[in-house]
Amino acid sequence: MKDLKPTHQAQTLFPCVDGCLQVGGVPITRLAQRVGSTPFYAYDRALLTQRVAHLRGHMPAGMRLHYSIKANPMAALVQHMAGLVDGLDVASGGELKIALDSGVQGADISFAGPGKTVVELAQAVASGACIVVESAGEIERLACIADQLGIRARVMVRVNPDFELKYSGLRMGGGAKPFGIDAEMVPHCLERIAQLHFNFLGFHLFSGSQSLNADAIIDSHCKAVELACRLAAAAPQQPRALNLGGGLGIAYFAGETALDLTPIGDNLRRLMADVARQLPSAQVAIELGRYLVGEAGVYVARIVDKKISRGKTFLVSNGGLHHHLAASGNFGQVIRKNYPVVIGNKMGETARETCTVVGPLCTPLDIIADNVALPPAEVDDLVVVFQSGAYGMTASPIHFLGHPVALEVLV
Numbered sequence: 001m002k003d004l005k006p007t008h009q010a011q012t013l014f015p016c017v018d019g020c021l022q023v024g025g026v027p028i029t030r031l032a033q034r035v036g037s038t039p040f041y042a043y044d045r046a047l048l049t050q051r052v053a054h055l056r057g058h059m060p061a062g063m064r065l066h067y068s069i070k071a072n073p074m075a076a077l078v079q080h081m082a083g084l085v086d087g088l089d090v091a092s093g094g095e096l097k098i099a100l101d102s103g104v105q106g107a108d109i110s111f112a113g114p115g116k117t118v119v120e121l122a123q124a125v126a127s128g129a130c131i132v133v134e135s136a137g138e139i140e141r142l143a144c145i146a147d148q149l150g151i152r153a154r155v156m157v158r159v160n161p162d163f164e165l166k167y168s169g170l171r172m173g174g175g176a177k178p179f180g181i182d183a184e185m186v187p188h189c190l191e192r193i194a195q196l197h198f199n200f201l202g203f204h205l206f207s208g209s210q211s212l213n214a215d216a217i218i219d220s221h222c223k224a225v226e227l228a229c230r231l232a233a234a235a236p237q238q239p240r241a242l243n244l245g246g247g248l249g250i251a252y253f254a255g256e257t258a259l260d261l262t263p264i265g266d267n268l269r270r271l272m273a274d275v276a277r278q279l280p281s282a283q284v285a286i287e288l289g290r291y292l293v294g295e296a297g298v299y300v301a302r303i304v305d306k307k308i309s310r311g312k313t314f315l316v317s318n319g320g321l322h323h324h325l326a327a328s329g330n331f332g333q334v335i336r337k338n339y340p341v342v343i344g345n346k347m348g349e350t351a352r353e354t355c356t357v358v359g360p361l362c363t364p365l366d367i368i369a370d371n372v373a374l375p376p377a378e379v380d381d382l383v384v385v386f387q388s389g390a391y392g393m394t395a396s397p398i399h400f401l402g403h404p405v406a407l408e409v410l411v
């Protein structure tokens with residue numbers, strides 16, 4: 001077992017029956033037959049529901065919860081989430097369509113993201129969605145379009161704060177950023193917004209993603225509320241909405257521990273009281289992607305070859321980075337680490353063989369799990385990658401090397 005990489009804690013969200021992992025109550029082998037082909041992504045409906053309930057159980061009453069659909073825009077999943085959350089956040093015209101198709105009203109959709117095209121802005125205005133403006137230029141373009149359409153645009157200002165989320169995987173705020181309007185420029189933009197015929201709703205602050213550090217998240221929530229209260233003084237009207245963004249991470253790698261929601265929820269409860277005093281008209285929202293859906297999904301691939309090269313055992317599967325870039329370590333990781341991986345049809349067996357699971361692509365980057373202990377696996381066994389419900393298929397280069405795309409099922 002030399003070269004063995006650190007081992008993950010046992011994954012317990014998905015039950016095992018007779019040595020077979022179950023998703024949505026269906027054994028993974030049966031699910032593969034039902035889907036008809038491998039690889040595929042499977043998302044567990046009940047786990048999604050449980051996750052939202054778990055989060056709501058810790059969050060203050062009256063705080064809105066939005067789902068950020070870029071984490072997983074599969075239509076059936078978005079539809080399911082739409083029934084559980086208070087709003088959807090989209091980041092393109094394509095996502096706006098998915099959100100509207102799910103039955104959510106434009107009024108409960110917000111559209112953030114840099115570089116919105118005039119077509120996307122027009123679609124958003126026409127739908128009644130809230131447009132989260134990200135630059136001075138975008139404010140002018142939006143004003144023009146709203147005038148042409150004769151609709152009063154609903155607008156929030158995304159603030160690029162003068163702080164950042166410490167220890168987060170992806171920093172989205174602080175310093176020079178393509179996201180949001182620099183905090184010091186916001187008062188000037190608010191003056192301009194007051195001159196235009198906008199329906200100004202409030203502020204959006206989002207400083208980073210994939211944080212497992214509760215203290216850092218608490219710190220960024222506190223600073224975000226403080227900054228919003230300060231900026232509100234320059235607003236054309238009392239803010240009616242304050243979106244604190246996302247940032248809650250999930251544990252992907254060995255040694256990471258799941259986020260403790262209790263202190264985050266307690267702090268938000270205190271902040272809600274501050275907001276009620278200082279910005280009495282504002283509804284507070286958080287918008288989460290990964291935290292809501294990431295743990296509820298698995299990626300399943302079939303082993304098509306087993307080979308030994310100079311003493312090292314390789315399991316070659318039909319799935320890889322073309323469907324699951326993140327698990328291959330090529331989506332924002334600096335040092336490659338393994339996602340939790342099992343042989344889904346051999347859950348009862350001891351992990352006593354050290355092997356490396358790779359995909360079918362002709363590139364050394366196509367690794368699913370490097371030097372992990374697994375039960376001795378054979379051709380036709382099913383490799384299952386956990387923590388795959390967010391930033392999976394749609395964050396992957398599916399055309400690279402021309403392999404079939406993976407199907408997605410909600411079970």
Ligand SMILES: *Cc1c(COP(=O)(O)O)cnc(C)c1O
Pocket residue numbers: 068070071089091112113206208209210245246247248287288289290291390
């Ligand atoms: C990506 C994104 C999110 C969701 O981030 P997660 O880390 O998946 O929770 C929320 N808000 C905005 C504006 C985003 O761009």
